[in-house]
Each structure stands twice: as structure tokens, then as C-alpha cells.
Amino acid sequence: MPTYPKRPRAYVTFQIRLPPDLKRQLEDYAFQTQQSQIAVVTAALEDYLRRVTELESKPDIADESSGPGPNA
Numbered sequence: 355m356p357t358y359p360k361r362p363r364a365y366v367t368f369q370i371r372l373p374p375d376l377k378r379q380l381e382d383y384a385f386q387t388q389q390s391q392i393a394v395v396t397a398a399l400e401d402y403l404r405r406v407t408e409l410e411s412k413p414d415i416a417d418e419s420s421g422p423g424p425n426a
Contacts, residue, residue, distance in 0.1 A: 380394060
């Protein structure tokens with residue numbers, strides 16, 4: 355049985371437009387995991403924002419490797 359995330363105390367409502375195929379995937383996944391579509395979208399958005407924030411806080415690897423090469 356899936357575990358459900360704790361519900362926030364308050365919600366806001368907004369609309370999004372999804373391609374039909376993505377909406378079908380959301381419906382199928384929510385049905386298969388016995389979760390609401392909003393629970394799936396909320397978890398996915400939270401995970402995405404956490405990962406993006408973590409990536410932005412790490413030093414840029416390209417900046418570290420742009421220094422002088424081994425033959426400098």
C-alpha cells in the first residue's frame with residue numbers, strides 16, 4: 355500500500371495545461387499507485403524543485419575545470 359504525503363494545511367488552486375499523452379500518463383500512474391492525481395503532481399513538483407535547488411547550490415564543474423591544464 356502506498357504511503358501518502360502529509361497534506362499541507364492550506365491549498366491554492368491554479369490551472370495548468372498538459373499535453374493529452376502526459377495527462378493519460380498521470381491518470382494511469384495515479385490509478386496504478388492508488389494516489390490522487392494532485393498527490394502525484396505535488397510530489398513530482400516538490401522533487402523537481404528540490405533537485406533543481408540542489409543543483410543550483412553546487413559549484414559549477416565547468417568553472418573548476420576551466421583553469422590551467424596539466425601542461426601549464
